[in-house]
Amino acid sequence: MKIGVIGVQGAVSEHLEITRAAMERCGFTGSVEWVDRAEKLRGLDGIIIPGGESTTIGRLMQRTGMFERIREMGLGGVPIMGTCAGMILLAKVGDEQVKRTGQPLLGLVDMEIERNAFGRQRESFEVDLPVTILGGEPFRAVFIRAPAVRRVWGNAQVIARFNGRIVGVLQQNFLALAFHPELTADTRLHEYFLWMCKR
Ligand code: GLN
Numbered sequence: 001m002k003i004g005v006i007g008v009q010g011a012v013s014e015h016l017e018i019t020r021a022a023m024e025r026c027g028f029t030g031s032v033e034w035v036d037r038a039e040k041l042r043g044l045d046g047i048i049i050p051g052g053e054s055t056t057i058g059r060l061m062q063r064t065g066m067f068e069r070i071r072e073m074g075l076g077g078v079p080i081m082g083t084c085a086g087m088i089l090l091a092k093v094g095d096e097q098v099k100r101t102g103q104p105l106l107g108l109v110d111m112e113i114e115r116n117a118f119g120r121q122r123e124s125f126e127v128d129l130p131v132t133i134l135g136g137e138p139f140r141a142v143f144i145r146a147p148a149v150r151r152v153w154g155n156a157q158v159i160a161r162f163n164g165r166i167v168g169v170l171q172q173n174f175l176a177l178a179f180h181p182e183l184t185a186d187t188r189l190h191e192y193f194l195w196m197c198k199r
Helices: 012-026 054-063 066-075 085-090 096-101 188-198
Strands: 002-006 031-035 046-049 080-083 091-093 109-114 124-130 138-144 148-152 157-162 165-171 174-177
Touching: 002 012, 012 031, 012 188, 046 066, 046 085, 046 188, 054 066, 054 085, 066 080, 080 085, 085 091, 085 109, 085 174, 109 165, 109 174, 124 157, 138 157, 148 157, 174 188
Parallel strands: 002 031, 002 046, 046 080, 080 174, 091 109
Antiparallel strands: 109 148, 124 138, 148 165, 157 165, 165 174
C-alpha cells in the first residue's frame, strides 16, 4: 500500500515516521510518501493531512493543485485522515474565524468545526481520551491550539469527546481528530487508519 502525508506545512515528518511504524505493526508492505505536489497524489491508497495552520495548509494545497484533487479522491472513496488543522480542512462548515479568513475547506465530513476551540489559557494540553474505535480504551491525546466540532450530522459518527466537546469523528472513509496522534509513540490510531486503507 502507498500512503501519502501532505507535506506543505506542519507536523509532517512525525506522521511519516509513525505511519511507517504502524505499517510494520500491521504487517502491511508498502511505503509512506511526503506529498508536496499534485502528481505525487497519483496511486495513493490513503492520505494524511497533518496539523499546522489550516489557513496556510489549505492555501498551499490550492496553489500546488492538490486541493481539488484531494477532494475528488476523498469523494471517490480514498481514505483521508486529518489531524488538528487537517480536521479543520475536512469539515463541511466552518466557524466565524473560517469565514473571516476566507480559508478553503475540503468539505468532506458532515461536521461544523470551531478553530482554536479551547481558548488561549489552554493552548496545549494532554489528556487520556477514551476513543470508541479503540474499543473505548484511552489514548494519550496531545491538543495544540486544537479545534472542536460543534455538531455532526448525516453519517458522521462521534468517536471521542473531551469535556463534552466532540474531538474525534469517523465518517465512511474519513477519520478526523482534533489532537495529534503522531506526537505520541502510540500507533493504534494510525493502525486503524491503515486498516481503513486496506479495505
Ligand atoms: N490552530 C490551528 C488552526 O486553526 C490548528 C493547530 C494545529 O494543527 N495544531 O489551523
